[in-house]
Structure formats: C-alpha cells, structure tokens
Amino acid sequence: MRYESILFELKQGIARLTLNRPDKLNSFTAAMHLELRDALERIRADKSVRVLVLTGAGRGFCAGQDLSDRAVAPGVDAVDLGDSIDKYYGPLVLALRALPFPVICAVNGVAAGAGANLPLACDIVIAAKSASFVEAFCKLGLIPDTGGTYFLPRLLGTARAMGLAMLGHKLSAEQAAQWGLIWKCVDDAELESEVDLLARHFAAAPTKGMARTKRAIYASAANTLEQQIELERDFMRELGNSSDYREGVTAFIEKRAPQFQGA
Known part of the structure; x- marks a missing residue:
C-alpha cells in the first residue's frame, strides 16, 4: 500500500509511524485508518522489529476525527459512529496493545478527542511541554472513545x-505527567532525543521479556491476585528457558553488557 496520510520507517529494529496530515493537525480519516492498519500488520509480521515509535508531524500530535471526512448536518441521515468504532478506532487500539514489543508514543503537540486517547493505548508516553490533552467529545455530545472510558479511570481515578x-x-503535558496519565514530560527541544534514546534502549532489550511484562501488567486489571500469581508463574517458567535470560545471567556474572537477541 502507498502511504499518503502516514510515514513509515524501519531501521535497526526500530519501527516509526508518523501521522502525517500536519495541515489538519493529523486528524483521522478513513484512509489514514486503513494505512495505519496496513503498517501495523507489516510491523507485527516483521520479526526484526523490537520497538515501535508513534508520533505526529508538524505542530500537533492528533486532533481526533476529521469531521469533514464524514458528512453530518441537520436534515442529513445520521452517521453510524458505532460502525466507526468497530471498523477503525477499536481495531487500532487493540492492535497497538497486542504488539509483542514496547510501543512508545511521542506526543509532540495537541492531542484531542481520539488523539488524546490513542497514546494511552501505548506502553510508554512521552510528551513535549507544549503538548496538551483534550477530551473534546463532550463538546459534540459524545463519550470519550478510542478506549478513553477504559483508560482514563484506570490511570487517573x-x-x-x-x-x-x-x-x-x-x-497540559506537565499536569498529565504529574497525574500519572503519561510517563514523562520533557522540553520540546528534548523530545526527539529522549524518544530516540528510549527506542534504542528497547531495540537492544530482551524483547520477549518486555512482551510478557506488557501482557502481565495489562492482564492484572481483570485478574484476581491468585490468577495474577499463576500468570507470573507461567511467564517466568517460559522466560527462564529463553536465550536472553541465559545471556543476562552470563553477562551479569562476567561483568559485561548483555547482548540480547530478543529471543
């Protein structure tokens, strides 16, 4: 597929997806959703990928749905927004959560509507100080979608x-970090270097261990303590047989940096 609404790059185990409609603050269209779906399928199928970075082009991260992309006005037949969730926003959130490696979201500017909740589907969120999060749905008579009603109370209460x-x-991004909605807020000039450093860290990390950590932490919301301990047992048994675990122990004993292969 030829991408017109996003940018895609893969280099040295680091995949990068950039929402690329800067003149529209990277707002979502059906075409952008289809491109993202294709790119995420490619990323998941590529065994060389060990981390994904998601960000936006220009001065904004994502302004949510492009309202001009779906006609709605008084006297016009209603748009089935539930269908939009089924086809686009739901699968996008679930695809990000299911990736078997860390997903970093670099929020470079305003994140509104669906764009405010999309980062919350990622594992590590770093935002520039000039960035902000706006749950704009209430101004349209809607509810926070793209997982918003799930993520917000779990992260913020x-x-x-x-x-x-x-x-x-x-x-503000600073308040979001103080409240625990995101991992970190950094100066605008430092965002790119901070994200690159983190991406390189994960590209050299024990990827399978990162994947199981993700699954275990996300599963804890629905599990009892007994169920969670059983899950920890199963994952530890699996990871204890991995080559990365053996490499980690060997490197520790030999007092050298480990060379993880992600296996």
Missing part, C-alpha cells in the same frame, strides 16, 4: 476521569 470527560478542559 474516577474523579479526574469524570472531570476531563465531562468538562473537556485542556490538560
């Missing part, structure tokens, strides 16, 4: 989630 969802106030 009910009170803060409800305030953001029902008031639509802008949340």
Whole structure:
C-alpha cells in the first residue's frame, strides 16, 4: 500500500509511524485508518522489529476525527459512529496493545478527542511541554472513545476521569505527567532525543521479556491476585528457558553488557 496520510520507517529494529496530515493537525480519516492498519500488520509480521515509535508531524500530535471526512448536518441521515468504532478506532487500539514489543508514543503537540486517547493505548508516553490533552467529545455530545472510558479511570481515578470527560478542559503535558496519565514530560527541544534514546534502549532489550511484562501488567486489571500469581508463574517458567535470560545471567556474572537477541 502507498502511504499518503502516514510515514513509515524501519531501521535497526526500530519501527516509526508518523501521522502525517500536519495541515489538519493529523486528524483521522478513513484512509489514514486503513494505512495505519496496513503498517501495523507489516510491523507485527516483521520479526526484526523490537520497538515501535508513534508520533505526529508538524505542530500537533492528533486532533481526533476529521469531521469533514464524514458528512453530518441537520436534515442529513445520521452517521453510524458505532460502525466507526468497530471498523477503525477499536481495531487500532487493540492492535497497538497486542504488539509483542514496547510501543512508545511521542506526543509532540495537541492531542484531542481520539488523539488524546490513542497514546494511552501505548506502553510508554512521552510528551513535549507544549503538548496538551483534550477530551473534546463532550463538546459534540459524545463519550470519550478510542478506549478513553477504559483508560482514563484506570490511570487517573474516577474523579479526574469524570472531570476531563465531562468538562473537556485542556490538560497540559506537565499536569498529565504529574497525574500519572503519561510517563514523562520533557522540553520540546528534548523530545526527539529522549524518544530516540528510549527506542534504542528497547531495540537492544530482551524483547520477549518486555512482551510478557506488557501482557502481565495489562492482564492484572481483570485478574484476581491468585490468577495474577499463576500468570507470573507461567511467564517466568517460559522466560527462564529463553536465550536472553541465559545471556543476562552470563553477562551479569562476567561483568559485561548483555547482548540480547530478543529471543
């Protein structure tokens, strides 16, 4: 597929996806969704990939749905927004969560609507100080989608989630980091170098261990303590037989840097 709404790059185990409609603040269209789906399928199928970086081009990360991409006005037949969730936003969130390696989201500017919740489907979120998060759905008579009603209360608690969802106030990147919505907020000039450093770290990390860590932490929300301990047992048994574990122990004993292969 030829990409017109996104940029895709793969180099030295690091995949990079950039939402690339800067004149529209990288807002979503059906075409962009199809391109993202194709790119994520390619990334998941490529065994050389050990980390994904997701970001936006220009001055914004993503302004959510491009409302001009789906006609809706008084007197016009209603748009089935549930169909949009089924076809596009739901599969996008689930695809990001299912990737068997770390996913870093670099929020380089405003993140609104679906664009505010998409980063929360990623594993590590780093935002520039000038960035902000806006749950703009309430201004259109909608609910926070793209996993928003799932992520927000789990990350922030009910009170803060409800305030953001029902008031639509802008949340600065610094406040988002203080509240625990994202991992880190950095100066705008440092965002690219900070993300590159983290991407290189994960590209050299024990990838299978990272994948099982993701699954275990995300599974804990629905598991009892007993179920979670059983999951830990199963994953530790599996990882204990990996070549990366043997390399890690050997490197520790030999007092050298490990050379993980992601296996």
